[in-house]
Amino acid sequence: MTAKHTKNRAGRSWKRQIAVLALGAGIAVTPAHADNAVRPFDIPAGALATALNRLAESAGLQLVYDAAIAEGLRSRPLRGSYTPEAALQQLLRDSGLSYRIAENGNVVIEKQALNYRQDPAALPAVNVIGNKAYDPNNPFNPFYAVPDASTATKANVAIMDTPVSIQVVPRSVLNDQQAVRFEDAVINNVSGVQRSYGTADMYESFIIRGFNSTEQNYRNGFRRSMGKFDVSNMEQIEVLKGPAAVLYGRLQPGGMVNYVTKKPLATPYYALQQQFGSFSEFRTSVDATGPLDNAKTLLYRFNGAYDSGESFRDIVDHERIFIAPSLTWRPNDRFEANLDLEKRHDNYMDDYGVPVLDNRPVNGRRNLFTGDPAFRPRQDNTLVYADWSFKFNDDWAIKHKFQWDETDIVFGGPGPNGKLNADGHTLGRWVITGTSERRSYSTSLDLTGKFETYGLKHNVLVGGDWFFFNQDAPDNMFASSDWGDPINSTFDIDNPRYDTIDVAAVNAIRPNWFWREREDWYGVYFQDQITIWDKLHIMGGGRYDMAGYGGFGGTSWEATKTGFSMQHEDKFTPRVGVLYQPWEWLSVYGNYVESFGSNNGRNALTGGTFRPQSAEQYEIGFKTELFDKRLSSTVAYYHLKKTNMLTTDLSTPDPLDQVAIGEARSQGIEVDIKGQLTDNFNLVTTYAYTDGRVTKDNNGTEGKRLLNVPEHQASLWGTYQFTEHFKAGLGGVVVGKREGDTANTFQLPGYTRLDAMAAYVQPIGKTRLTAQVNVYNLLDKEYFTGSTSWIPTANVGAPISAMGSLKLEY
Structure with missing residues (x-):
C-alpha cells in the first residue's frame, strides 16, 4: 500500500508535479486494488486524510492526491463490510471530492467539477472497477446479501465469523415482496420458521425450530410486550436460531426474531x-x-x-x-x-x-x-x-x-x-x-x-x-x-x-x-x-x-x-x-x-x-x-x-x-x-x-x-x-x-x-x-x-x- 499526498500548503505546485510524475512512473506496478471483494472496515470519523490513509492500508489501494484538497475536511465513520471502491465512495461522500482510475491502476482523488451536485439516487452504484457496491443503510440498496449482523453477539460481527446460525432479511427483500405484514417477511424468507396463533390475530408470534416464541419479539435487541408491529421503520429483520438466553435473558429455546x-x-x-x-x-x-x-x-x-x-x-x-x-x-x-x-x-x-x-x-x-x-x-x-x-x-x-x-x-x-x-x-x-x-x-x-x-x-x-x-x-x-x-x-x-x-x-x-x-x-x-x-x-x-x-x-x-x-x-x-x-x-x-x-x-x-x-x-x-x-x-x-x-x-x-x-x-x-x-x-x-x-x-x-x-x-x-x-x-x-x-x-x-x-x-x-x-x-x-x-x-x-x-x- 502507498498513499501519496503532500503534507502542507507550502510548495504545493512542485508537489503537484511530483504527484503527476508519480502517475507516469514505476508505481503502476501496484494495481488500484488487487482484491475487490467485500471486506470489513472500522474507520472512525475524523480527518479525511487520516481516514483515506487507513483505507489505503487495509484495502491495498494506491491513492494519489494533493493533501491541500483534503485539508480541513472530515469524514464520517465507516463501519461494516464494503468493496474497497464502495468504502472509498462512502469516505468521499459530500466532501466535494471525487476519484477516478488512472491508466496505471492508481486511484486519483481530485476536486469535483464546479456546480456539480451528485444525485442521491445515483450514489449507490459504483461502476469503476468490478461489481456494484452499496452502503448497507442506503435506501436505494437493491441487493439481498447482508454480511454483518448484531443479534447473535451484540456487536456488528461478520456472519461468516459467527459460530451460530443467524439469518437476515434486508429491506430490499421487503420492498420486492411488498411485505406489509411482519409475519410474511419472516416466514417466507427464513428456514424453519412458522407463524404461531394464540388469541386470534392479536399478537404476532412465531414457531422457530419447533418451539413457540410465545409473543416474544425483539426490537434493536430489546424484548417487546405482546402486540403487532409495522414494517415501515424496519431496516432489516434478524432471526437467531437456537437458545439466545445468554445475551437476552429468559426466552423460548427455538430462537428469537429481532428487527x-x-x-x-x-x-x-x-x-x-x-x-x-x-x-x-x-x-x-x-x-x-x-x-x-x-x-x-x-x-x-x-x-x-x-x-x-x-x-x-x-x-x-x-x-x-x-x-x-x-x-x-x-x-x-x-x-x-x-x-x-x-x-x-x-x-x-x-x-x-x-x-x-x-x-x-x-x-x-x-x-x-x-x-x-x-x-x-x-x-x-x-x-x-x-x-x-x-x-x-x-x-x-x-x-x-x-x-x-x-x-x-x-x-x-x-x-x-x-x-x-x-x-x-x-x-x-x-x-x-x-x-x-x-x-x-x-x-x-x-x-x-x-x-x-x-x-x-x-x-x-x-x-x-x-x-x-x-x-x-x-x-x-x-x-x-x-x-x-x-x-x-x-x-x-x-x-x-x-x-x-x-x-x-x-x-x-x-x-x-x-x-x-x-x-x-x-x-x-x-x-x-x-x-x-x-x-x-x-x-x-x-x-x-x-x-x-x-x-x-x-x-x-x-x-x-x-x-x-x-x-x-x-x-x-x-x-x-x-x-x-x-x-x-x-x-x-x-x-x-x-x-x-x-x-x-x-x-x-x-x-x-x-x-x-x-x-x-x-x-x-x-x-x-x-x-x-x-x-x-x-x-x-x-x-x-x-x-x-x-x-x-x-x-x-x-x-x-x-x-x-x-x-x-x-x-x-x-x-x-x-x-x-x-x-x-x-x-x-x-x-x-x-x-x-x-x-x-x-x-x-x-x-x-x-x-x-x-x-x-x-x-x-x-x-x-x-x-x-x-x-x-x-x-x-x-x-x-x-x-x-x-x-x-x-x-x-x-x-x-x-x-x-x-x-x-x-x-x-x-x-x-x-x-x-x-x-x-x-x-x-x-x-x-x-x-x-x-x-x-x-x-x-x-x-x-x-x-x-x-x-x-x-
Whole structure:
C-alpha cells in the first residue's frame, strides 16, 4: 500500500508535479486494488486524510492526491463490510471530492467539477472497477446479501465469523415482496420458521425450530410486550436460531426474531409510497431523513403509515395508524445518542379462522367468519427508546440503552368452544370482553473491547441488563350458551348470521376472569470471541440471571391482587462456539448453548411457582460466501431439547394438578441461501427438515409431533433486473402437513403457493418513480397458515390477490 499526498500548503505546485510524475512512473506496478471483494472496515470519523490513509492500508489501494484538497475536511465513520471502491465512495461522500482510475491502476482523488451536485439516487452504484457496491443503510440498496449482523453477539460481527446460525432479511427483500405484514417477511424468507396463533390475530408470534416464541419479539435487541408491529421503520429483520438466553435473558429455546429499525442518515432522503390492493387494501407510508444542522451532527428520520382494508374473510377488516420519529446526535467522532418514539393504533376484528370437522379444517369455506361484528377489539401502543455510546478509542466503547413499551388492549369477540358439533354444521361459541394493560421496561449497559494477548485477538463483551414486565387484566368476562349463559352464541356454518349475540346479556354478566403477571429479572453476562491465525474463531460466554416471576388469577380482582406472589430463581447459562475458516469462502462451525426459559405459572397444589423451562442445544454446520461474497449460505444440523414442561401430576387424584417434568425434542437440518448470482439476479431460497416431538409427558402425547410444525418446508424467491428500469420476480412457498393440536387429533394439509412481482423505475429529474405490482397465490390454492394453539380452528391463507404500489423517492 502507498498513499501519496503532500503534507502542507507550502510548495504545493512542485508537489503537484511530483504527484503527476508519480502517475507516469514505476508505481503502476501496484494495481488500484488487487482484491475487490467485500471486506470489513472500522474507520472512525475524523480527518479525511487520516481516514483515506487507513483505507489505503487495509484495502491495498494506491491513492494519489494533493493533501491541500483534503485539508480541513472530515469524514464520517465507516463501519461494516464494503468493496474497497464502495468504502472509498462512502469516505468521499459530500466532501466535494471525487476519484477516478488512472491508466496505471492508481486511484486519483481530485476536486469535483464546479456546480456539480451528485444525485442521491445515483450514489449507490459504483461502476469503476468490478461489481456494484452499496452502503448497507442506503435506501436505494437493491441487493439481498447482508454480511454483518448484531443479534447473535451484540456487536456488528461478520456472519461468516459467527459460530451460530443467524439469518437476515434486508429491506430490499421487503420492498420486492411488498411485505406489509411482519409475519410474511419472516416466514417466507427464513428456514424453519412458522407463524404461531394464540388469541386470534392479536399478537404476532412465531414457531422457530419447533418451539413457540410465545409473543416474544425483539426490537434493536430489546424484548417487546405482546402486540403487532409495522414494517415501515424496519431496516432489516434478524432471526437467531437456537437458545439466545445468554445475551437476552429468559426466552423460548427455538430462537428469537429481532428487527433493526431505520436510522437517521446524513444524506437527505425522502420517499412517499401509496399501496393499494385486493380487498380494498389502502396503505400510505412516508420516510424522510437528513441532517438538521450544517455540521450534520443532528440527524432526524420520520417514518409513518396509514393502513386500512377489508379481507377475503366476511366481515373482517382493519385500520392502523403508525408514526415513528427518531433523532441522532453526533457532536464528535466518539459520542452518539439516539432517541426513538413509536405510536401505533390498531382497530381490527378478531378472527379465529375456520372450524374443524373430524380431523381436518372445513374445506371450501375460506371466507367464512365465525365471529360477530358487534365486538371490535383495539390496541394502542407507545414505545420510547434511547441509547448513547462513547468510544474511548478505536478499540474500546461503552453503550447504554433504555426502552419503555406499553400496550393497552380492549378485548372483544367470540371464539369456538371446540370442533363442529356432531351434526357437522353447528358450533358453540364463547365470548370475551374486557381490557388488558401491558408494560415493560428494559435497560442494558455493555462494554466492548478489542485487544491482543500472545498473538490471540480478543473481541470481548461485558454487560448487564434489567427487564420488567407487568400485565393486568382486571375485568375480563367469558360467556357461552354452552355454559348456560343466555347470550345466544350458537353459530351455523351453513346459515351464517351475524349480530345475533345478545350484547346486552353479555354486558350484564359480571367479570369472571382475572389475571396478574409480573417478570422482573437482572442479568450479567460476558462473551469473548478469540481469533487465532485469522482462521479459527472461538466464542465463549455465560450469563447469570436473578429472575423473579409470577402469574395468578383469582375469583375477583381483589382476590387476584391479594393472592399474587413472586417466585425467585437464579441460574447460570453458558454458550460455547467454534468456527474454522480454512478458506475465505468457507466457515465450518459448531456450538453448545443452554437456555433459561419461560415462566410455567403457579402450582395450584402447593401454592408455589413451577420451575421455569430450560433447554440445551448442540449444533454443527457450515457457511459459504461465493461469487465475490455476493451469495451467502448456511447449512445447519441441530439437536434441541426443552425440559421442565408442564404435564399432569399422576401422584394426585385431581386431573388438573400439574408437574414440571415434561420434555420435547426438536432436531433437523436447515438450509438458507441468499444474495446475488450476478449484479442483476437476486435470490432467496430456504429448506428445513424438522423432527419435533414430545419425548416425556403424562397426558398421552409422548411421541406426538409438535403443534404447527411441518416435517418439510421450503421457499424460493428470485428477481432479475432485465434493464436499468425494469425488474421482475417469481417465487414460491412449500409447506408440508402439520398437526393442528398437541394431541394430534387433526391435521392441516400441506400446500404450495406461488407469488410474482414486476416493477418499473422512471427517473423524474432528481427523483425516481417506481411502479410495482405483486401477485400472491397465483394458482389460487386453498391453504391453511396455522392452527390456534388452544382451540381447534385453522387460519386460512388468502386466495389470489394483488398489491400495487407507486413510490416516489428523492
